[in-house]
Amino acid sequence: MLDGSNRPVECGAIKINLKLFSPDARAEILEERRPLGHILNERHIAHTSLPKAFLLLTSDHLINEVLGLTGANILYGRRNTLFNPKGRPLAEIVEILPPLR
16 A cells, blocks of 8 residues: 555554445455545445454565565554454454565
8 A cells, every 4th residue: 555655554464254335335445546444434334343453563575575575674553353243253464564664
């Protein structure tokens, strides 16, 4: 994900249970243009967030490439699950943040 200056603001992976979304929301998610959180909020899709782990890691080649870094960097992140009101998982997410610049 990039900010207005085209610098990455995070890297991560997400597994989305598309069956739990309306066809319109599913289509917007599949466009891959906007963060899932924005889609959930703008469409008033009720959900809860349950962080499962907070991460402290050293960047590797792949993370450096995605975040535009070099060398070994200490980074922070989290593993999170978003649930619908029935307790079904909408998405499982791992996010890693770049160091402050």
